[in-house]
Amino acid sequence: MLTQEDVSFIENELSFEDKISLIFLLYGQRNPNYALQTWTVAASVPDKTTTSFLVEWMDIAQRTDSGWEMELLEALSILEQNTLLLRVGCNDEALRLLFYPRTTELAVKVHPLLKGLYHFCERLDDANARKLAKQLGQPYGGTSDVAENCFEVVLLRLLSSEAVRLGSKTESQECDLLTLSAACKAIELYDESYFLKGIADHFNSTLTKQQHQQHQPQEQSDASSKSETQQRSLRSAVAKTEPAPRRTVAVTLERYHFVPERAGIFLLVNQFSFHRETNPELSELLPAKPLRPRKGTAVDKKALEELFTRFGYEMIVEENITHLQILQSVSRAVQKVEPTHCSLVVCLLSHGQEGKVYGTNSIPVEVKAIQSLMANERVTGKPKLLIVQACQGSELQSAVPIPRYEHDGAVVSKERTASVYMDFLVAWSTVPGFASVRHVDKGSWFIQELCTKMQLLYQSEHFADILTAVIDDVSSKRGYGNECMVPIVQSTLSKKLYFTSQPLPSC
Numbered sequence: 363m364l365t366q367e368d369v370s371f372i373e374n375e376l377s378f379e380d381k382i383s384l385i386f387l388l389y390g391q392r393n394p395n396y397a398l399q400t401w402t403v404a405a406s407v408p409d410k411t412t413t414s415f416l417v418e419w420m421d422i423a424q425r426t427d428s429g430w431e432m433e434l435l436e437a438l439s440i441l442e443q444n445t446l447l448l449r450v451g452c453n454d455e456a457l458r459l460l461f462y463p464r465t466t467e468l469a470v471k472v473h474p475l476l477k478g479l480y481h482f483c484e485r486l487d488d489a490n491a492r493k494l495a496k497q498l499g500q501p502y503g504g505t506s507d508v509a510e511n512c513f514e515v516v517l518l519r520l521l522s523s524e525a526v527r528l529g530s531k532t533e534s535q536e537c538d539l540l541t542l543s544a545a546c547k548a549i550e551l552y553d554e555s556y557f558l559k560g561i562a563d564h565f566n567s568t569l570t571k572q573q574h575q576q577h578q579p580q581e582q583s584d585a586s587s588k589s590e591t592q593q594r595s596l597r598s599a600v601a602k603t604e605p606a607p608r609r610t611v612a613v614t615l616e617r618y619h620f621v622p623e624r625a626g627i628f629l630l631v632n633q634f635s636f637h638r639e640t641n642p643e644l645s646e647l648l649p650a651k652p653l654r655p656r657k658g659t660a661v662d663k664k665a666l667e668e669l670f671t672r673f674g675y676e677m678i679v680e681e682n683i684t685h686l687q688i689l690q691s692v693s694r695a696v697q698k699v700e701p702t703h704c705s706l707v708v709c710l711l712s713h714g715q716e717g718k719v720y721g722t723n724s725i726p727v728e729v730k731a732i733q734s735l736m737a738n739e740r741v742t743g744k745p746k747l748l749i750v751q752a753c754q755g756s757e758l759q760s761a762v763p764i765p766r767y768e769h770d771g772a773v774v775s776k777e778r779t780a781s782v783y784m785d786f787l788v789a790w791s792t793v794p795g796f797a798s799v800r801h802v803d804k805g806s807w808f809i810q811e812l813c814t815k816m817q818l819l820y821q822s823e824h825f826a827d828i829l830t831a832v833i834d835d836v837s838s839k840r841g842y843g844n845e846c847m848v849p850i851v852q853s854t855l856s857k858k859l860y861f862t863s864q865p866l867p868s869c
Contacts (some may be wrong), residue, residue: 787851
C-alpha cells in the first residue's frame, strides 16, 4: 500500500518534465482544464522541485476511486520510473508483467488513449513537436522554461477544447484523433499519423466488439436469414450459367444510392473577413500582404444553401473561422455522418494558395489535411465531395486591371494536392498556379455556374457530367480585361452520382 509519504517522496524525486507527463496521464481523462491550471501554477514557481499536485491528486482519488494506487503505479510504469518504484518497495518485474508499459494498446487503469498519446509525444523530437504545435495553432517553446517544451501541454489544450476526444468504453463513445492526425500529415509526419490512426482504430474496434456481443442473438438470427438469401442467390447464379443464346448486352455503370430524405451532411465554410494572426509562433505562415474582404461571397453562400437544402442535405454553415477551426469543423461534420446517410459534401469559400485555403486568421490549412479527415471509415463506400472556391496562385491571364473583379489568392506555393481516396471527388474553381475570379456583386464564376447547371441538369445528369458542363461554361467566360479561368476536377468516384432518387423502371 502506498502511503502519503511514499507519494510525496515520488513527487519530490521526479523531474519537472516527468511531473508534466504524470499530470497528463492522471488528469487528462478527468479534468484537462484543471491539469492546465496545475501546470500553469507549477511553471510559475521558481523552485520547480517543490510541488504538491500529486498529493492533492491522491487525496481526491482516495475519495472517488478505490483503484487509485494501481492507476498511479501504472502511470509511473509508463514513464519507466523503474528505479523510483523500487525505492518505494514495488516489485519492478511484477509491475511490468501487470501493465506492459511499452505496449501502447494495453492499459489497465490509465485511459488507453492517454497512454498512446504519451507514447506519441515520446516519438516527437523537439523540432517536429514545434512544427506540429504551430500547425495546430498552439504555442510551444517561446521561453526558456523547460515546461513549455512538453508536448503533453499542447495535448491538454486540445483535450480542453475537445479538438481531441479520448472516448469512453463505459459510455460507448468513440475517440477522435482526426485533427491531430491530419495536422501530422500536413507537415509530412506520416509515421506519426499512422501511429495515431492505429491507437484510435484499436480503441474504437473494442467498442464495436462490445456492441456486437450485446446484440449477438439478433445478429445470429440475421445471419441465418442472410444464409438462406445467399443460398437462393447461389442457386439463381448457377441457373444463369447454363448456355444461353448469344446477344448484345448494354453495359451501364452503377449509381450511388441517393435518397433526399437521407442525403447526408453538407458543411459550408464561408470566409469573408480576415485578420492577421497575432501568435508570434505562426507569424511565418502569414501571407506577405493582408487578405482583403471577400465581397460577393454571400451570393455564393445563398445559392449553395438553397440548392443543397433542396436536395435534402443537413446544412452546417461556419463563417470566418480560423485554420484550426476549419479542421475541427470538418472533423465534427464527419462524425455527424450516419450509416443511413448517402454522402458527405464539404464546400470551402475562401482565399487560397496552391493546395491551401486560408482561415479567418490568415493562416493557411492544407486541403490534403481536410481530405484526410473526410477519408474516414464512417464514410466508406459513400461519395465524398470537396468543393473549393479559392485561388491556387496569383497569376492572371491578363495584366489589365479588373474594375469589378477580385481574386481569392495570395502568394504562389509549390505544393499540390491530389485525391487518392476511393469514392472521392475534389472540384477546384481553378487549376494550380492561377487565380479564381469572383465578381464583387454577383459572386464567383465557378460557384454560380455550378449552382445554375445543377438546377438545370440534376434530374437527368450525374454529377461528373454536370461538372464537365460547368468547366466548359466557366472556361468560356471572359472578364473585363479578357481574364479567363479553368476549373479542375479530381475524382475517384466509382459510380454515377445523381442528386435524385433512382427512377422507377419503365414497363
